[in-house]
Each structure stands twice: as C-alpha cells, then as structure tokens.
Amino acid sequence: MTSLTSPQPPAPTVALAASARGLTKTFGRGDTLVHALRGVDLDLPAGRFTAIMGLSGSGKSTLMHCLAGLDQPTDGSVTVAGQALESMDDDTLTRFRRDHVGFVFQAFNLLPMLSAEQNIWLPTELAGQAGRDRDLRRRFDSIVETLGLTARLTHRPAELSGGQQQRVAIARALLSAPAIVFADEPTGNLDSSSSAEVLSLLRQSVRELGQTVVMVTHETEAATYADDVVVLADGRITERRGDAA
C-alpha cells in the first residue's frame, strides 16, 4: 500500500476535535421513557482513533448520533470543530455536517443508483463544490489508490462485495478532509479478513493523514485498533482507556 499524502500538517494533538458536556437523551415519555444517555462528559482529541464500546442498548449509537449532529440531545451541549451544535437550525446543521463530518455506517452506506466514484464525490457535490480543484482530484486519486478501489470506480454498490462497499464509504468520508469521521459498527457486516482491512485503513488514515476517527463498536477485537477506548453502559461512561482523559 502506498502512503497517503497529506495536504496539511497534522493537527496538534492537544486540540479537541469534539467534546460533550452533560449530554442527556431520553426517548418516549411516561411508562415508556427510556434514558439513552445520562449526562455524558467526553473530550475527543484531534488526530486520534477513539473507539466507543458498549453492549447493545448501552447508548453508544445515540452518543455518536448526538456528537455527529444527526440527532438533537435532550440536554447538554456538543462542540465539534470549535462550534456549538445546539444553536444550529436544521439547514445550518446539515451544511455543518457536509463540511466538517464524515460518516461510515454498518450497512447501507451507499446510494444504490450511483456508481462507486459518484458515491465518493457525493458530499463534495452536495456542498456545491462543482469545479473539483486539482488538489481535491489528487487527494481523490491517492485515497482511491490506497483503498484499492481504482478498478472498481464505475461499479454500482450491488456489484461490490461488503468489504469493497465499506472501503468506498471510507473513501467518501476521507475525501473532504473532515474535522472528524464517525464510523458506526463499520465491521458489523464483514468477515474477519475484510474487517481487519477496514480497521487498518481507518488507523492508517489517523496515522498518516492526521484524521480524527471515532468508531462505535461492540467488538473488543475492533477496539484494539484504536488509540483510546471509551466504554459505555446504561447511558453512562464506565471506563476510559488509553490516553483519553
């Protein structure tokens, strides 16, 4: 694999990519009230690979959705790339996601009617960056080559294997050099060799591009690739490992 060339120097490790304070999220009301998050405080340092772990129902996906601006917390505040999310309306939030956040999901990552290449360019296109400048084009080529997708660019998602689809999703997330990339169970649907490949690629993007990656997973095996591990249970952080404060 060739190494990724970074268009900018890696961010200083002391900076925070995202942080949450007193994050609370409840669903339903009365008898059906569910506390998904109960006052979570979390700092995610830039340029690190953080894994959020927990059992099913521990609130880890909700935490990620709130951090990524996909869902509104009931209480508490979220700051991503220095900006407070709770003050944004839907359109501003959408644009913010487009410009500063990348996503890799467990399944259904790609739009079925677009080719692999069109899927990778989609967020850029949605942002209205019509004239793809030469730097971005070079970054695209380099990412595609690193992820081994060069021969697959014209294929539709249905013609790709699960591992290939997930690599297309990673390429899409990395292309715009977002402040933070969220990966929700990225290996949940993959066999072990594809899983290892995807996780290595995520770690490689942190090491070589200085990318910040936050991964939600319930697999201990997957968490070993991360720099820091945060464990969630019943809506609270119960354990922090690695350098995470």
Place this chain on the structure above:
Amino acid sequence: MRTVILASLRTHTRRYGAALLAVVIGSAFIVVTAALSSAIRDGLTAGLGEPYDGADAVVDSPSPTETARLLDAAAQSGADAWLIGWTMEQVALDKGADTRTVVDTSTDIGQLPDRPDRRWQELVSGRFPGGPGEAVVDTNAAKVSRIEVGDGLRIGTGGDALDVTVVGLVDSPSTYAYASVYLLWSDLARWQDSLVTMSLAWADPGDTADARTAIREIVPDAEVVAVDAFVQDLQKEVNNGVDLVRIVVLLFGAIALVVAVLVINNTFTILFAQRSRDFALLRCVGATRRQVLRSVRLESFALGILSAGIGVLTGLGAGHGLVALVRAQWPGARLGEAEVAPVWLAGAAAVAIGVTLVAAWLPTRRAVQVSPLAALRPDDSTQARTRTGRIRIALGVVLLAAGVLGLGAAVATANVGALAVGGTAVFLGVLLFGPILVPALIRSTTPLTRRLLGPAGRLAAGNAVRNPRRTAATAASLLVGVTLTTAVLTGMASSRSALTAEMDEQHPIDLAVTAEGPLPADTLDRLAAVDGVVAAVPVPGVLARIGDLTPLPLLPASTDGDAKVLHDALPTPGPRQVLVPWDLIGDGIEVGDVVPVTVGDTTRELRVVGGEGWGEAALVRRTTLEQLAPDAGTQAVWLRAEADADPADLAGSVEAVATPIDASVENGLAKRSYVDLQLDVLTGGVVGLLAIAVLIALVGIGNTLGLSVLERGREHALLRALGLTRRQVRRMLATEAVLLSVVATVLGTALGVTFAWTAIRALVQPAIDGAGLVLPWGQLGLVVAIAALAGLVAAVLPSRRASRIAPAAGLSLD
C-alpha cells in the same frame, strides 16, 4: 390466515389510498353518468305529449310549404292546426329608449296556437297575445336575456324584421317543443320558408280518420300518425338519443378505468415488492403458496369492495348534488329528477371490484412465486434484461410494426377500422417499450436538470430511472389520457382550420349592409367607425327587377378594394348569369331559367344561378352592372370585423346604423362564430371527459412517488446525514415527479399528434380537400405545463414526508 389478512389490511390500508382513490373516481363517474342521464331523460320526456293535447292526428315533419298550406287550410275548413317547430332569427331587445341591443343572432322562434284552449305553453306572468304584434317569451330565456313584460323585441333583420311587444312570460311543459319566443301564426308566417317543423298537430271536428282524410286532401303524401303513436315514437327517440349519449360518456369512463387498472396494478406491484420479505416469512413458517395467494387475493377483494362502496356513495352524492345544482342555478338546462336505477349501482360496484381484482392478478402471482429463501435476501437491483424483458421487447417490436402497417393501410384506404386497430397496436407497442423508452428520455434530460437544480436534480433523474418498469408503468397511466387529449386537440385544430376555409367560402363577408335604395353619403363612415369593424368597402349597385321577384338590389361580384373585407372570393357569375340568393329561388324563378333583368329602361336576359353569402341582393358581373346602370350609387357596404369581435354586439351596433335607413344586415360573422362555438363545445366536452383519466393518472404518480419514498427511507436518511438539506430533499422528489409527468406528457403529445395526423390523412383529407395538420402549439404547450404543475402537486405529500425523516433514522440495520 385470517389474522394475517386482517392485520395486513390494517397495516397497509393507508398505502392503498391512491389505488382506492383511482377506483372510487372511476366507479363514481359511472354513477354520476347514470344520474345525469336519468335527469336529462326525465327532463326531455316530461310533458312530451302535452303540446298535442286535443289533437286528432299529427303530421310528422312536414316541409315548410306543406306546413303553411296545412295551417291555412285548417283555418278555412273549421279544423284547427298548430305546429311544433321553430325558425332561427336574430332577436334585438328594445327597452324603450333609442338603445336596441342584439340579444342573440340566432334565437328559436316558435308558434303560439291561435285558439286559447290549444295553447300548451303555461303562462307564468302577463297575458297571452291578443293579436299580431304581440309575443310571449320563455321565462328562462327571458331571465338569461333580461327580457321583461312590456319590452319591445325586433325579430329578424332586413325587410322581414318584425317589431313585437312582449306581453307575457311562459314556461314549456315539454323540452322537446320548447322555443325561446312564441308568435301567433299571422306574425310567424313571414318566415315560413325557413321554418323547421318537427310536427304539426291537427284537431278535426270529426275523428282521427276524418283528420287523416282532411290532411291527405291538402298534402297527399303527408305522414299522418295518431297522437298516441306519435308521442310514443317521440319518447322512444328521446330514449335512444339519451342512451347513445350515455354510451359515449361511459366510453370515457372506460378509458378512466383502464388508467385506474394501470395505477392499481402499479400500486400492488410496488407494495408486494416491498412486502416480499413478509410473504417469504409466511412461507418459512409453514404457509403454502396457495394460502399466501389466497390471502393476497382476499386482500385485493376487500379493497375492491371498500372502493366500490365509497365510489357508489360518492357517485350518488355527486350525481344528485350536480343535478340539484344545475336545476337550481340553470333552470334553462331543463333537467328533470335524477334517479339512478339499482342495476347501475350494482354495475358500478361490480366494475370497481372487477377492476381491482384484474389489476391485482398479475402482481399477486408474481409476488407469491418468490421462493422463501430468495425473498429473505434484500433485493434492490433491477435488471431490464430479464427473460420477460426480451419477450416484452420482441412483442413490442411486432406490435409497433403491425401498428405502423395498419396506420399506413388506413391512410391508403381511408378505413376507420384499420385506423383504430393500427393506432391501438402502436400505442400498446410504445407501452411495451416503456421500460426502455421512458428511462432513456428521462436520462436525456439529466444534463439540464443537473444544471438547473444541481445535485438534487441529478439524484432525481437517477431515482426516476432506477426502476425502469415502475417508471414506465407510472408514465403509461398518464400516457393514455395525454395521448387522447392531444390527439383530440390537434384533430380539432386541424378540422377547425379546414372548416374555416369552408366557412370562408360560404360566408366570405362578415357583415353585409344592403339597402333598397342608394345609401346616404355618411353611411360608409358611420359603419367604418363602429367598434370592432376593421375595414368597410362601399359596393355600387342599383335596385333591379329580376323576373317576377320583388325588386332586388343588384351588386357587382367584384368591387375595388373588396379584398380588404372578403375572407374568400365571391362566386363569379358568367357574362350572361345572375346569382340569386337560394331563399328566393323556387318562388317564381328556378335555377337555369333565363329571366329579364331590368333597371329603368335597360333590360338584359340573364340565366339564374343560386348562391348566398352576400345578403339580400343579386350578383352580376361588374361589366353587366355597368351596362345596366352606368352611374350606380352606393347600394351596400361590406364590413370586416376584428378577429375576436362579439357577433351579437357588432350586429347591434351595425343595426343601429342600418335600421333607420331601411337597410338589411347579413351577419356572416354570427354563422362563423356559431360553428366555432360548436367546435369549442365539442373540444371542451371531450377534453373535460378525458380529464378524469388524467386525474387518475396523476393520483398514480403521487402514489408511486409516495410508495417509493417509504421504500427509500434509509436512503433519504443517508443523504440527509451526508449533507442534503430538507429543501434539497423536497426539491429532489418534486423534480422526480415533474420529470416523470413531463416526459410522459411529451411522449403522449408526440403520439397524439401522430395519431391525429394519420386520422386527418385517412379520414378528413378525402372529405375536405387541402385539410392539413394544424398544430395548436398554445394548447399543446398548456397540456405540458399543466402536467408539470400537476407533477409538482403530486409530489407535495411524498416530499414533505421524505424531508421529515431524521438523518439518524434507519441508518442502523433494521
């Protein structure tokens, strides 16, 4: 299985909404048609026999001369006769002051029987005429034209014009015998030549046999019928007429139902595709294929029953409401009571259920053919090149080829059957090609939508073609209505232009003002100054004696500058010919007679030729006129009206100038605009009836889009997560709907114009020489614009639902 059926009906009823609506509209249309036709029938047959009360025999449609002879003879012999019929004359209203307004250039004038006990008209206000110069007016006609008792009316134009006073308002018990104005025979007799007599009632001092003998004595070959038999025949005739109209209207209902079948078929196909996992799960837990099939069939049956019930009730409500509304608002329409026979309700319900079952048949079979295992895998990919795809394409090619051959044969042989079969084959061929053709057309618009709407536009185009068969089926439903509508519009526009050419020939002059003597010097200027007149040409002439006719103005067939007013050249008389209006021929002179034409002391022997279109005057060659009257003054003025001038208004203004100088006015414009109006009414009626089919198709587009939105929930969530704003999501779906409807409309318009062209080549051209294809660009453009707008409307609900989806929703595996 019953629990499963009930549960799935409960869960999916909302998704059946559009299919339900389509069937409801179709079946309600049938019931409304039945209600309206029953009301029309009731109105038409009510009091049918009353005009013949007291008569002993009826003469069926005597000629104008026979009518006059019978009426005169009856008066002398002590019998009593009256006619049911009318003459069409211009009516101008005189409110006392000097203002006279033309109410209508063509109003039906009927007879009021002389003897009071024979008067079948019911007096509403005022009194019946006591003698000549008095008239009664139908109360509804009076309301529309604001005629009141005491007003003066001028009936007819020129020398035959008659001034009467309105002394009463009457109502007609029978729609069939109805006329707007009734005169006594002594007044009506002046138009006896142009009288249309439907029937003549004869009351004899003796019995029916005596009546027959008496009538036969006057008109030997008269068709004399007993009163009861005549009324029965009339009733039958009216019934047949109403039945025919009802069949024609139901034909449009059938078209709407075919579209409904397409919409429901599409709905079931999409729903079953979405539910294939449910079916597979049922199979996995032990349901046999038959059981699943039965449960789905029962589900569609239940849907059919539900929509039949709603449709019939809606139709009853709408039908009775419509009839009540028309009766209250427009009593002149003379509708009777609406009464829908139970057999119609049952029929409409049966059609609704049948349509639903037929439309569900194929999708149901396809749905249960999925193997339990295959259906459990998510299946998003759609491939056009399946086995059925190839069969479909082959069949499409065959149908297209056969259809084109059929249309070609129709053009060559002017055969209506070949035209219908060829047209249907071509249309079906295009429908079969739909899954290839429609997506290709949509794809071709991608660069445009992308430039206009950015990524949302590109995504929309991609979405619109991702499931070619679904797209094609949705487009097909709209294609039916649009093809027929544009074919009718184009056919009508072409026929109109052909008819206009013919009307130009028959009525070359918009308004001809012809005087008995030389016109006063200022007449030309006063006529040229009338609002709506664009050109006025003075025509020289002289009063001449032609054979035994009363002296008649003699005009030249060509005048300096007449091209400014003429739509088409006047017929050219030969050097020894005189053109005499048709309505003067037969009373003393016949076509082919050589008659002396005398002006002053000069006489020429000329051969009589019939013609019309220039008013009450005879035409000769310009040289002939110069020989007869070397210093002829201005005898007539010919006027050209603005293209959109109102014929009644213009006639009123021109009459105001013409009446004081005893000049007659020939109103060619009124006759042209009457033909125009007929065509407008016909076009409007047909397009209005086709609109039902188009409406159902639009429900179908909204439906397909709505179901697709449900299906694409996760996709929209992903797009929202990746940065598509709410507005962009809405725009994307609206674009998809507009693309679909516009492409279907453009394709339908192309087909419709082609069909119209073939029909004109095959049917109109052999009849009317030089009839060509005329494209009503404005109307066709309007059709496309309406389709685009309707696409937008159809997208409102689905796109609102889609844009409300939360970005986080549905991203985890369900």
